[in-house]
Amino acid sequence: MNQLEIRKLTMKFGGVTAIDGIDLSVAEGEIRGLIGPNGAGKTTLFNACSGRYPITSGEIIFGGERVHGLKPHEICRKGLVRTFQHVTLFKGFSVLKNVMVGNHLHANHSYWGSLLRTPRTRRSEAESARRAREILEFVGLGNILDREAAGLPHGHQKALGIAIALAAQPKLLLLDEPCAGMNNDESREMIDLVRRIRDTGITVMLIEHDMKVVMGLCDRITVLSFGTCIAEGTPAEVRENPEVREAYLGSQANVA
Amino acid sequence: MEQTDRSSRIAWAALLLASLIAPVVVGFDKYLIHVGIIISLNVALATSLWMIWSLGFISFAHAGFMGIGAYTSALLFTKLGLSMWYGLWLGAAMSGAIALVIALPLMRTRAVYFFMASWAVGEVIKRNFAYFRDFFGGWDGVFNIRAPKLDLGFVEVNFADRLAYYYLALFFVVLTVLVIHRINNSRTGMIYWSIHENELLAQHAGINVFRHKVIAFTIACALAGLTGALYAHYQTYISPKSFDIWKSEFALVHVIVGGLTTVGGPVAGAISLTVVDELLRATGYFRTVFFGAVLIAAVLLLPGGLETIPGRLRSFFKRSDK
Numbered sequence: 001m002n003q004l005e006i007r008k009l010t011m012k013f014g015g016v017t018a019i020d021g022i023d024l025s026v027a028e029g030e031i032r033g034l035i036g037p038n039g040a041g042k043t044t045l046f047n048a049c050s051g052r053y054p055i056t057s058g059e060i061i062f063g064g065e066r067v068h069g070l071k072p073h074e075i076c077r078k079g080l081v082r083t084f085q086h087v088t089l090f091k092g093f094s095v096l097k098n099v100m101v102g103n104h105l106h107a108n109h110s111y112w113g114s115l116l117r118t119p120r121t122r123r124s125e126a127e128s129a130r131r132a133r134e135i136l137e138f139v140g141l142g143n144i145l146d147r148e149a150a151g152l153p154h155g156h157q158k159a160l161g162i163a164i165a166l167a168a169q170p171k172l173l174l175l176d177e178p179c180a181g182m183n184n185d186e187s188r189e190m191i192d193l194v195r196r197i198r199d200t201g202i203t204v205m206l207i208e209h210d211m212k213v214v215m216g217l218c219d220r221i222t223v224l225s226f227g228t229c230i231a232e233g234t235p236a237e238v239r240e241n242p243e244v245r246e247a248y249l250g251s252q253a254n255v256a
Numbered sequence: 257m258e259q260t261d262r263s264s265r266i267a268w269a270a271l272l273l274a275s276l277i278a279p280v281v282v283g284f285d286k287y288l289i290h291v292g293i294i295i296s297l298n299v300a301l302a303t304s305l306w307m308i309w310s311l312g313f314i315s316f317a318h319a320g321f322m323g324i325g326a327y328t329s330a331l332l333f334t335k336l337g338l339s340m341w342y343g344l345w346l347g348a349a350m351s352g353a354i355a356l357v358i359a360l361p362l363m364r365t366r367a368v369y370f371f372m373a374s375w376a377v378g379e380v381i382k383r384n385f386a387y388f389r390d391f392f393g394g395w396d397g398v399f400n401i402r403a404p405k406l407d408l409g410f411v412e413v414n415f416a417d418r419l420a421y422y423y424l425a426l427f428f429v430v431l432t433v434l435v436i437h438r439i440n441n442s443r444t445g446m447i448y449w450s451i452h453e454n455e456l457l458a459q460h461a462g463i464n465v466f467r468h469k470v471i472a473f474t475i476a477c478a479l480a481g482l483t484g485a486l487y488a489h490y491q492t493y494i495s496p497k498s499f500d501i502w503k504s505e506f507a508l509v510h511v512i513v514g515g516l517t518t519v520g521g522p523v524a525g526a527i528s529l530t531v532v533d534e535l536l537r538a539t540g541y542f543r544t545v546f547f548g549a550v551l552i553a554a555v556l557l558l559p560g561g562l563e564t565i566p567g568r569l570r571s572f573f574k575r576s577d578k
Contacts, residue, residue: 050460052456052460071459071464072459072460073459073460073461073462073463073464073465076459076460076461076462077462081460081461081462082460084456084457084460088454088456088457089454089457090449090450090453090454090457090458091453091454092449092453093449093450093453097446100443100446101446101447101450101458101461101463102461102462104443104446104447104461104462104463105461105462109443109444109447111439111444111471113442114438114439114442114443114444114445115435115438115439115442116438117438117442121442121443124443125442125443128443164457164461165461167461168461168462
């Protein structure tokens with residue numbers, strides 16, 4: 001069974017149709033690439049899946065359940081978690097605290113516990129910090145736990161954004177341009193990180209403009225153009241698809 | 257980090273001790289004990305206002321909710337003869353209940369819209385007290401709200417006595433600050449500040465942002481209601497004017513001058529500005545002008561507020577060590 005099923009999804013903003021009847025399904029355990037020219041509707045698709053904007057029509061089924069119409073925090077709790085294209089962090093917080101906010105979901109939290117500071121609350125807070133440290137080790141930020149998020153270099157900020165998402169224990173992770181603005185070394189580390197995330201059993205769908213990244217990393221690629229899905233397949237298939245060349249890369253383009 | 261923790265604990269303990277022995281130090285001077293009570297009430301109000309700020313909101317309805325607590329407790333006493341021991345809790349509960357209902361639409365607004373909406377809420381609450389003359393006493397207010405007595409078996413404490421009321425007010429302000437401090441330092445507080453920092457990300461990290469906003473607003477307003485009841489039974493007289501927009505604005509000024517990021521901010525701000533305000537009493541007509549000058553000086557000379565003083569001192573001494 002597919003983990004994510006999008007059926008006839010349409011998103012309209014006033015008179016503009018950003019997504020026009022897209023069908024898309026993602027299988028468990030794959031790394032799916034989502035590409036297309038600017039304005040194709042990639043980020044809008046993420047916004048629809050994560051509940052940021054209400055959908056106009058269609059269905060979004062995640063793990064066999066309808067998730068369209070749910071609030072972002074409810075969708076996150078079901079295991080569908082996203083990151084953002086622009087660095088989006090709790091900037092005034094330390095690195096560790098950023099991730100602790102992310103994993104509050106999986107720690108029991110109550111107002112009485114906060115007020116009385118019961119042993120159970122303390123244990124659960126210590127556990128939360130321990131898990132946050134593990135996640136930060138995993139994304140490679142284990143040695144800068146106390147640094148303020150706002151002062152980190154760009155690559156570390158992007159990794160921290162992913163760590164916050166991982167803390168919510170996703171089953172499907174939506175990464176919006178994880179390598180945007182990165183140099184080659186940072187990109188390589190990010191690719192490695194995405195692979196390791198998939199290896200822990202998390203499905204990944206990512207938007208990316210860097211063709212080297214997409215072709216090298218993804219199992220399958222979906223190509224959007226003007227709000228519709230024009231191709232889907234393995235990187236090799238997509239690379240050879242004339243329609244993709246035409247729409248996305250220009251007819252003369254030589255795809256690396 | 258741990259060292260800061262320890263020194264802040266020492267500072268809190270010192271402050272509490274100083275408050276406990278203050279009446280003795282001032283030789284049980286009636287006027288100074290009165291100032292002490294006003295300080296306590298201002299600290300409680302500013303701290304609960306700061307709790308709403310921790311989610312990123314500046315509420316101008318705070319004095320209104322203080323008024324709901326005050327009127328509830330006052331009317332329970334004058335109409336039903338219930339003492340403040342009931343009025344305190346029922347006043348807080350009434351204020352919290354009304355805050356909860358109002359929060360449902362109010363907490364959906366943001367930034368400047370929240371600012372305007374909360375201003376309107378505070379004004380409407382005040383005008384209700386004035387409008388329903390038969391019930392709330394109109395602009396004349398409510399009189400003869402007496403302080404309670406407490407029979408401890410061997411001795412009866414009459415809180416109409418200023419000294420006794422000072423300790424009563426101190427007890428409740430400590431309770432208020434403690435509750436808010438606990439919440440702020442827990443995971444709940446972390447969630448509040450995360451909403452303050454980045455609401456979009458908080459939502460997508462699985463936090464029910466709206467629910468936390470409503471709960472925080474309700475708790476803060478209930479605590480303001482408690483403060484209001486304490487105020488009513490101390491002053492023995494309340495009117496709609498006691499809870500107008502200026503009261504909210506003073507509380508806000510206490511928070512800003514004290515500092516916005518820790519609970520020590522509103523406490524320090526309310527203490528020092530209440531003292532300044534009392535010192536300026538001698539200037540009579542020009543009191544508000546001088547008060548304004550002090551505020552401007554505080555904001556210009558000490559950006560970040562009084563709470564930044566310990567950090568400034570520490571870095572100053574570190575530099576002179578080298």
